């Protein structure tokens with residue numbers, strides 16, 4: 001299989017390395033808006049072909065497309081790839097808002113090529129085990145879920161105005177995984193935020209720490225917290241509490257949390273610092289799944305419709321924070 005990869009920045013260069021090591025990927029073509037960066041990554045991985053992004057759809061003669069560009073290029077590349085009949089993997093998000101995401105759905109409606117959106121937690125062994133336990137009924141009925149995405153350090157100032165805000169950028173992963181683990185839909189949210197870090201968050205209309213209370217369609221309650229200032233490390237977890245049993249995802253030796261109880265030494269490992277170390281194995285499994293999708297062995301494990309569903313929850317959170325009230329997700333769905 002010959003794979004074209006657009007965007008070789010932080011996550012794209014990691015994906016390029018993963019694909020390079022996949023036994024079914026026989027050749028690759030790398031493209032980036034910065035051609036020198038594409039050449040540098042290609043040279044470091046022993047990939048011989050680089051191209052302009054637009055050439056991926058013509059002269060590069062690829063079998064599948066991986067998109068890891070900056071967010072503003074995702075929508076048009078998904079549409080162009082799917083319309084060219086290429087199986088497409090695209091990093092989240094599909095687009096910066098729900099209106100543009102719906103536009104992508106309309107424009108690829110008649111394309112038969114599969115599109116896989118990169119919500120990598122669906123390939124993390126902990127989240128997979130949690131989903132299996134919920135589906136098997138071993139927890140009884142789930143009454144409460146607690147999820148968090150706590151970044152160790154804030155992103156650069158210039159990233160924030162184009163990020164879509166902390167709900168769309170960070171908590172969207174928690175919203176996706178809540179839906180995926182429980183198989184339920186979120187019906188209502190109440191979100192609050194604070195600005196006690198750098199001024200550029202407030203200037204962009206964003207918050208630097210948030211708390212969200214969500215109600216699922218079976219009545220279960222979820223709490224999602226996010227921050228850009230968790231110096232202890234990159235802390236991503238989920239607790240699923242049920243009538244018979246409870247479990248935790250991410251409660252391993254690298255958890256960036258310190259116990260103050262006498263004699264307790266857990267956790268004692270090196271704390272996670274970034275999504276790339278926290279989810280290393282999940283990213284590798286995710287792209288192996290995409291190779292299966294591209295080879296026609298499985299359906300997309302995370303569709304554009306899935307991405308739209310979690311984005312709508314994030315948009316409901318934005319309205320809730322701004323207007324200081326609970327918001328039904330159906331309010332932002334129309």
Ligand SMILES: NC(=O)c1ccc[n+]([C@@H]2O[C@H](COP(=O)([O-])OP(=O)(O)OC[C@H]3O[C@@H](n4cnc5c(N)ncnc54)[C@H](O)[C@@H]3O)[C@@H](O)[C@H]2O)c1
Nearest residue numbers: 007008009010011032033034053068069070071073091092
């Ligand atoms: N799933 C995850 O956990 C996760 C983690 C990080 C980033 N992401 C997503 O991945 C995307 C990339 O993030 P990043 O942190 O690697 O950013 P980055 O800025 O490090 O890299 C983006 C790259 O895309 C290139 N680029 C921009 N427009 C292009 C175009 N039209 N054609 C070709 N190349 C283009 C840039 O030159 C740059 O090299 C973002 O959409 C982000 O939301 C997802």
